[in-house]
Amino acid sequence: MPRVALTVNGKAVTAEVEGRTLLVQLLRENLGLTGTHVGCDTSQCGACTVHVNGRSVKSCTMLAVQAASSAVTTIEGLANGTELHPMQEAFREHHGLQCGFCTPGMVMSAIDLARHNPEADETQVREWLEGNLCRCTGYHNIVKAILAGIKAMLGNAPRGKSAKSRGTSS
Amino acid sequence: MHDFKYARPASLAAAATLVKKGGADPVFLAGGQTLIPALKMRLRKPSTVIDLAAIKGLDGIAEKKGKGKDKGLTVVVGALTTHAAVAGSKLVKARIPALAALAEGIGDPQVRHRGTLGGSIANADPAADYPAAVIALHAEVVTNKRSISGDAFFKGFFETALKPGEIVTAVNFRVPDKAAYMKFAQPASRFALVGVLVAKFGAEVRVAVTGAGASVFRVPDMEKALAKSFSAAALDGIKVSPKDLNSDIHAAADYRAHLIGVLAKRAVEACG
Amino acid sequence: MTHQPNPTGIGAALKRKEDPRFLRGKGRYTDDINLPGQSYAYFLRSAYAHARIKKIDTRAAKKARGVVAVYTSADTAKLGGLPCGWLIHSKDGSPMKEGKHPVLAEGKVRHVGDPVAVIIAETLAQARDAAELVEIDFAELPAVVDMAKAQNKGAAAVHDVAPDNVCYDWELGDKAAVDAAFATAAHVTRLELTNNRLAANPIEPRAAIGDYSSATGEHTLYTTSQNPHVIRLLMGAFVLQIPEHKIRVIAPDVGGGFGSKIYHYAEEALVTWAAAQLERPVKWTSDRSEAFLSDAQGRDHKTVVELALDKDGKFLALRESTLANMGAYLSTFASVIPTWLHGTLLAGQYTTPAIYCNVKAIYTSTVAVDAYRGAGRPEATFLLERVIDLAALETGRDPVELRRLNFIQPHQFPYQTPVALVYDSGNYQATMDQALKAADYAGFEKRRQAAKARGKLRGIGVASYIEACGIAPSNVAGALGARAGLYEAATVRVNPTGSVSVMTGSHSHGQGHETTFAQVVSDKLGIAFDQVEIVHGDTAKIPFGMGTYGSRSIAVGGSAIVKAMDKIIAKGKKIAAHMLEAAEGDMTFENGAFKVAGTDRQKSFGEVAFSAYVPHKYPLDTVEPGLEETAFYDPKNFTFPAGTYICEVEIDPDTGAVEIVAFHAADDFGNIINPMIVEGQVHGGLAQGIGQALFEHCVYDDAGQLVSGSFMDYCMPRADNLPSFNVATSVTVCTHNPLGVKGCGEAGAIGSPPAVINAIVNALKDYGVTHIEMPATPQKIWRAIRSAKKK
Known part of the structure; x- marks a missing residue:
């Protein structure tokens, strides 16, 4: 079985996997990081979104072996102890979650947007979420939370450096 | 699996x-x-x-001058260049903004961070966006064995000119005078229900349609009319036959045929 | 009870207690649970919609790498079938026709996805690999897909007990009175419509883990359920014949349900049974493709509705005839959805004096159909609000004025409808006015003209809905065929140091009960919000429960908690009276303190709790130690949330594409515990209703294959399909439950589909379009415009 070595939430990990093992299986089953969820099998719902080398990807559509030598950040890697990441905090403040199942993917996707386009407006946030499905919130409060979260992330870092906001891996 | x-x-x-x-x-x-x-x-x-990820030199974007009688610029996109990289490329945005916009509309952000140009065209999904660019932008598909004219690359439903073991290494897109891509997305998958790319190279106009048939195709009647007069009005009265177009739960062939006309006009208008 | 404003009490928009764990990826959903020695189940499902099983050969699969067991109906036929919880009688008095719903297909398969065998292996991949080695010899039978053709002579029968595929033929209302009213009507509006079939699609797919202890004989099932006690009852009593004290059902964090996780499913029974056979845990997790073939779907009605009006526009009578798709098997609540949860809602907000409804339930070779958010009430509201809009169009009336003319007036409550319900309270003018004002209804024509200048067709649509929530008074439900009671249970346990644990039979899978229920407790007991813990989802911890569906949690589950708290307060008064050497009758309880009325003598809630557990100087001869009370609350009536929704759309006439440019909701949910959560519930309901109106559709082909069986073809609403919503509430208090609450979970999904379709039809009025079927796809709208142009 192939052996894969990578960094997950800042820690070096190695695992023996099958060629067919998906990155999300490595995270959930081998590493016990069950915050990353699986909601579909056609790469659409985005519940499995994680960061690989700083960009959001669908961990259900990537082989674990493809992530060799990469830096992966999951939802578990965001908070600083008991202090939530500003994007997590914004989701709480604006009731951007109900059942919580799509939430990790939404937050990971939103943080990538904040780094990619910190000036995103409501329309751009909605378009960015094309790859993340939520069945509970109607997206209304998720969009509000992300707009607020982006602002909060900018507030925590000098403008332009927000891309390197705490808790992400690149 | x-x-x-x-x-x-x-x-x-x-x-x-x-x-x-x-x-x-x-x-x-x-x-x-x-x-x-x-x-x-x-x-x-x-x-x-x-x-193919560990093979060096398969990604990246550059421009080069054409050779021989064709002195035009081309934009060379490495096969492993992601859709996000094409969409965000300053060079692509400057030279062929329609190509950057097309890439920006593929899948969703997470798919664009992983999906590649080479992978897309080698797969030849009839509803993929890139095939319209390969055809309309006079592209040349470079492989580890040869160079294939874009016009000869797509052979049919999920079928290309690639031989077993042949690997796409880059695609050279010719820089048009102007071009625009208009897509009407299948609502669930967001693949192209119909996508139309209109490109103008001097006196020549190319109109490539994806999503509507078994494979990407051109619309000669539209190309001729636009070559005469590059305006949306020039397309008035040109009908695309629904014969041989796709029908599914999202769109019947006649609706797709109608959308080709609407999107072609909008693409011409977007060309300015 | 008088009290000062409590910052963590009823009415406060508190942030949710459950959020930190979800936001940190620390939720514990069923698939996150792994037990030592766990094996994995893979269900091999039928690829045919209807076929006889001639032979199954599992020998090669049993020998495959990692395989622990392969089971077929040869092993499970002795188990009971999955039961239906509601008996409906046809109009001729005969009971509905119930075919057995086996855990694994017995003799024949009845829909694509019907489980035929289960392969259990050391890993899921091995189970799937081995499934390819199972050989099944099918003899294909004709699929039954179209509900009208299903009743034809010579059509194949899904179940032998129903040779014409009719499960029941039910009626409600006074047919003679209705027919008489139609005979004299000045105007009759008739509309044929379809209520499109939907998939609930909570983002968490279903999952189940069975576990068994041979030491204690106890079975444990972890499952994605909205109602673990109901699963325990149905699975134990009907399928596996295991007494309830030997079954523990745990529904941990559940990632959305919307109805689809109410029902008892075959996979739950199978993993529970197999775990005992194998004496090791068995885990099954659905993937999305499998969910499309095995989760109960929703809606799917074909309806003819007629509305009779007098010359002034007053409604005289309503007549409805519907075919309701049951799918291949009767799911847990399938039978009650198109009947008692549908026909009884046909009065809507109106004084229509005579109503008749006839519903035929049809078996087809498709996945079972059951409740999906709204459950029967969206179907009733859609047909009613569409036929009213069409009547307005036909008679040249403003749709708002026609509704107003027929509204039940505030002074008419309690209002007895002709279809069995008594509405306790409401003010339909108020929610209508609120919505009209928010939408600037008067200014619409200007916006229509501005859109026209941009080449867009703009339309506005109004819909006024009512729903019956808080199911249900058990005596009434029983008389109507329910095979269970529909109360709710709660235990309030005051711990010695004054903190409170509440064990509730309601189940939270997104609704935020851990927050709202804690607010109710904080409010009533005057203790800090963070001193309250809400415990749910485990039959071993909670006395009993009927679960969460039908917007019943706060109205029924919340009321049970209040009732238990009343007992706590009553006992606390006895204890405090003893401590204060006062008469029990002189004790009051307010703001967290027991006081002697008219004095400043008091004992805090904490002091009384401590005394109950350290009963020194305690009236042990008359009062037991401890402070824990259980209550069962049986609702006295349904609750009747109502409201008006207004949608504005713009249509691109060249492509038929629709954009929702504004959506306004004005709801009356009675008293509100947490307005932030209530708004969120409305948003989510609106998205699902708009999804039904514009995007979502389970499409079966003639062979019974689900063509839209993945997110590639089943269009889930995305963020860029929807606008921001403008939501508001007004209050008429529910008169018959202690919190005055009505429930808010389903309203959005009930009121929005007709608002959207009314807006689209309004936008197309210049083309003479009178109806568009859901989902109103660009293609359908383009065809409507094109055929109008041809005329």
Whole structure:
């Protein structure tokens, strides 16, 4: 079985996997990081979104072996102890979650947007979420939370450096 | 998915060797955004998955002057360049903004971070966006063995001119005077229900349609009319026959035929 | 009870207690649970919609790498079938026709996805690999897909007990009175419509883990359920014949349900049974493709509705005839959805004096159909609000004025409808006015003209809905065929140091009960919000429960908690009276303190709790130690949330594409515990209703294959399909439950589909379009415009 070595939430990990093992299986089953969820099998719902080398990807559509030598950040890697990441905090403040199942993917996707386009407006946030499905919130409060979260992330870092906001891996 | 051997060659030569030794059905893995879902559904059962990611020089974007009688600029996009990289490229935005916009509309952000140009065209999904660009932008598909004219690349439904073991290394897109891509998305998958790319090169106009048929195709009547007069009004009265167009739960052939007309006009208008 | 404003009490928009764990990836959903020695189940499902099983050969699969067991109906036929919880009688008095719903297909398969065998292996991949080695010899039978053709002579029968595929033929209302009213009507509006079939699609797919202890004989099932006690009852009593004290059902964090996780499913029974056979845990997790073939779907009605009006526009009578798709098997609540949860809602907000409804339930070779958010009430509201809009169009009336003319007036409550319900309270003018004002209804024509100048067709649509929530008074439900009671249970346990644990039979899978229920407790007991813990989802911890569906949690589950708290307060008064050497009758309880009325003598809630557990100087001869009370609350009536929704759309006439440019909701949910959560519930309901109106559709082909069986073809609403919503509430208090609450979970999904379709039809009025079927796809709208142009 192939052996894969990578960094997950800042820690070096190695695992023996099958060629067919998906990155999300490595995270959930081998590493016990069950915050990353699986909601579909056609790469659409985005519940499995994680960061690989700083960009959001669908961990259900990537082989674990493809992530060799990469830096992966999951939802578990965001908070600083008991202090939530500003994007997590914004989701709480604006009731951007109900059942919580799509939430990790939404937050990971939103943080990538904040780094990619910190000036995103409501329309751009909605378009960015094309790859993340939520069945509970109607997206209304998720969009509000992300707009607020982006602002909060900018507030925590000098403008332009927000891309390197705490808790992400690149 | 079925299990398979995984290989990650460091060179095109090594990849070619693996194909020869790869058993019954080796398959190349680029970004994996189509292949991996197909493997998960057990629709494909490859013996070996040959990951091209470690091969140097297959990504990146550059421009070059044309050779011989064709002095035009081309934009060269490496096969493993992601959709996000094409969409965000300053060079692509400056030279062929329609291509950047097309890439920005593929899949969703996460898919665009992994999916590649080479993977997309080698797969030749009839509803993919890039085939419209390959045809309308006079592209040349470069492989590890040869160079294939874009016009000769797509052969039909999920079918290309690529031979077994042949690897796309880059696509050269000719820089048009103007071009625009208009897509009407299938609402669920967001693939192209119909996508139309209109490009103008001097006196020549190309109109390429994806999503509507078994494979990308051109609309000669529109091209002729636009060559005479490059305006949306020039397309008035030109009908695309629904014969041979796709019909499914999202759109019947006649609706697709109608959308081709609407989107072609809008693309011409967007060209300015 | 008088009290000062409590910052963590009823009415406060508190942030949710459950959020930190979800936001940190620390939720514990069923698939996150792994037990030592766990094996994995893979269900091999039928690829045919209807076929006889001639032979199954599992020998090669049993020998495959990692395989622990392969089971077929040869092993499971002795188990009971999955039961239906509601008996409906046809109009001729005969009971509905119930075919057995086996855990694994017995003799024949009845829909694509019907489980035929289960392969259990050391890993899921091995189970799936081995499934390819199971050989099944099917003899294909004709699929039954179209509900009208299903009743034809010579059509194949899904179940032998129903040779014409009719499960029941039910009626409600006074047919003679209705027919008489139609005979004299000045105007009759008739509309044929379809209520499109939907998939609930909570983002968490279903999952189940069975576990068994041979030491204690106890079975444990972890499952994605909205109602673990109901699963325990149905699975134990009907399928596995295991007494309830030997079954523990745990529904941990559940990632959305919307109805689809109410029902008892075959996979739950199978993993529970197999775990005992194998004496090791068995885990099954659905993937999305499997969910499309095995989760109960929703809606799917074909309806003819007629409305009779007098010359002034007053409604005289309503007549409805519907075919309701049951799918291949009767799911847990399938039978009650198109009947008692549908026909009884046909009065809507109006004084229509005579109503008649006839519903035929049809078996087809498709996945079972059951409740999906709204469950029967969206179907009733859609047909009613569409036929009213069409009547307005036909008679040249403003749709708002026609509704107003027929509204039940505030002074008419309690209002007895002609279809069995008594509405306790409401003010339909108020929610209508609120919505009209928010939408600037008067200014619409200007916006229509501005859109026209941009080449867009703009339309506005109004819909006024009512729903019956808080199911249900058990005596009434029983008389109507329910095979269970529909109360709710709660235990309030005051711990010695004054903190409170509440064990509730309601189940939270997104609704935020851990927050709202804690607010109710904080409010009533005057203790800090963070001193309250809400415990749910485990039959071993909670006395009993009927679960969460039908917007019943706060109205029924919340009321049970209040009732238990009343007992706590009553006992606390006895204890405090003893401590204060006062008469029990002189004790009051307010703001967290027991006081002697008219004095400043008091004991805090904490002091009384401590005394109950450290009963020194305690009236042990008359009062037991401890402070824990259980209550069962049986609702006295349904609750009747109501409201008006207004949608504005713009249509691109060249492509038929629709954009929702504004959506306004004005709801009356009675008292509101947490307005932030209530708004969120409305948003989510609106998205699902708009999804039904514009995007979502389970499409079966003639062979019974689900063509839209993945997110590639089943269009889930995305963020860029929807606008921001403008939501508001007004209050008429529910008169018959202690919190005055009505429930808010389903309203959005009930009121929005007709508002959207009314807006689209309004936008197309110049083309003479009178109806568009859901989902109103660009293609359908383009065809409507094109055929109008041809005329």
